[in-house]
Amino acid sequence: MAGAEPPVVVIQPREPRLHCAECHDGPLPLLLVLEYNAPYCLDCADLGHLSYLxxxxxxxxxxxxxxxxxxxxxxxxxSRRTRYERQGILVEEQALLRAEAACLADADARARRRERDAARRATEDVRFTAALTAEILRLFPSCPQDRAAAVAAHTSLRGSGRVGRSAAGRSLDEGAVTAAVRAAVRHDDTAYDVLLMSGVRRNEARGRVARAIEAVLVAWRRPNPPRRSPGSADRHNV
Structure with a gap:
């Protein structure tokens, strides 16, 4: 079965500068295979008959x-991330044609499945955001409810990579929830963003606003005073 063995690795250079070590053709324009640190064109590497997907x-x-x-x-x-990233695959032309035909044949079914999956994920996201809002208010009972909801919606956004989508965030870990609230306070209640835009380094900017952040968190951690029912003050004074 194809894919059972480790695949052949082909490099897509950003700039065509190298020549094939066997046929000396070049610069190699798009794809090359490195063997023993030497570049080979696809034809010399016996991959020239494959199609790029x-x-x-x-x-x-x-x-x-x-x-x-x-x-x-x-x-x-x-070069920015200092790693190799997948761009696609090379496959036999007939295999690609058969795969395209199979995908066309069940396109409607896959579209309906994607719609069901999207609806399920949306429901899960609503439930998780509500649970995260409740946990923020439990840890910070004096935090305004609309702020708690805004923090939860921001940090739990699917695909955002924020702390709410981490394993700790999804499990409502206290440290992760607190980190999300602290980040929101840093951006919304301090001059942190202004400092960054003025050229202050991130660590220094964080140090400058740390006390202001902690003051907000301390205030939000205080329990809300019990609410009196309407008219209770008047009855007390009678």
Whole structure:
């Protein structure tokens, strides 16, 4: 079965500068294979007959890979993140055609499944945001309810990478919830963002606003005074 063995790795250079170590063709324009630190063109690496499928369609990629007896993963170096990132795969042309036909055949079913999954995730997100709001108010009972709701909605946004989407945040860990509230106070109740925009380094800016943040958190941690029912003050004075 295709994909059972480790895939061949093909590098997509940002700039065509290298020449093939075997046929000396070059600069290699798009893709090359590195063997023993030497670059080879796809033809010399016996991969020239494969077709390139960019990333982006998970179902098509999976089916094409499974149908192809030979396939390779295409990587490109991200200098900013200092790592190689997947760009797509190389597969046999017939495998790609069969995969495209299979995806077209069940496109409606997959669309309906995506709609159901999206609705389920939306329901889960509403429940989690409500639970996170309640936990914020439990830890910070004097925090205004609209602020608690805003913090919960911001930090629990799916795909945001914020603390609310971390494992600790999803389990309503006290440290994670407090970190989310602290971050909200830092941006909304202090001059932190102004300091950053004026060129102050992040660590220094955090130090400058730390006392102001802690003052807000201390105030919000105080329990709310019990509410008196209407007319209770008058009855007390009678």
């Amino acid at each position: 960019p990333r982006g369609n998970a179902a098509l990629t999976r089916r094409a890979r499974e149908a192809s007896s030979l396939w390779a993963v295409v990587l490109r170096h991200n």
